[in-house]
Amino acid sequence: MVDKEQDFNELLDGIILAEENLNLEGYEEGLEVGRAQGVQEGYQLGYAQGLQLGKELAEIYAVVVAQQTQAHTEKVQRALQQLRKSIDDFPRDNNPEADIIGTVESIRNQxxxxxxxxxGKVGKFAKKVEDSGSSSVTGDKGKDLSF
Structure with missing residues (x-):
């Protein structure tokens, strides 16, 4: 008869705690769905920003490589070489320890x-392209591609 009382108590506990158990199950299911959506949104955002950043760095790199073939003072050549090395050393993998924003700012400053x-002679062509692209009929400025 003791077994029946325990079963009956467990049954009552189940009934009393049914709402709490359903809430917990709903929470866990929602958390799982939210994480999946967050991962997808984060991937899409990171991919888009990565493309923009890659384009910016590629344009700077192209200007640097072209200018290294030109005659400049030793100081300018050193600055060009340092800038090229900074872009070459830019992390190309998903390293959570890398300071991507700091590195990008350093490259921009260089x-x-x-x-x-x-x-202003270096990168003058790239500047003309940006200026002619921003003088559209609507007068809109280009998108801000910085972080």
Whole structure:
């Protein structure tokens, strides 16, 4: 008769805790679905920003490589070589320890320095392309591709 009382108590506990158990199951299911959606959204956002960043770095790299074939002062050549090395050393894998934002800012600052050292002659072609693209009929500025 003791077994029947335990079964009956467990049955009552199940009835009383049914709402709590259903809430817990719903929470766990929602958490799983949310994580899956978050992973997909994060992937899409990261992919889009990665493409934009890759394009920016490729444009800078192309200018640097082209300018290294030109005659410049030793100071400018060193700055170009340092900028090229920074882009070459940019992380190309998914390393959570890498400071991508800091590295990008450093590359942008180095590029600005090269432009200042050459009185704006380096990268002048890329600047013309940006200026002509932004003077559209609507007058819209280009998208901000920075982080």
């Amino acid at each position: 590029y600005k320095r090269v432009r200042v050292l050459t009185a």
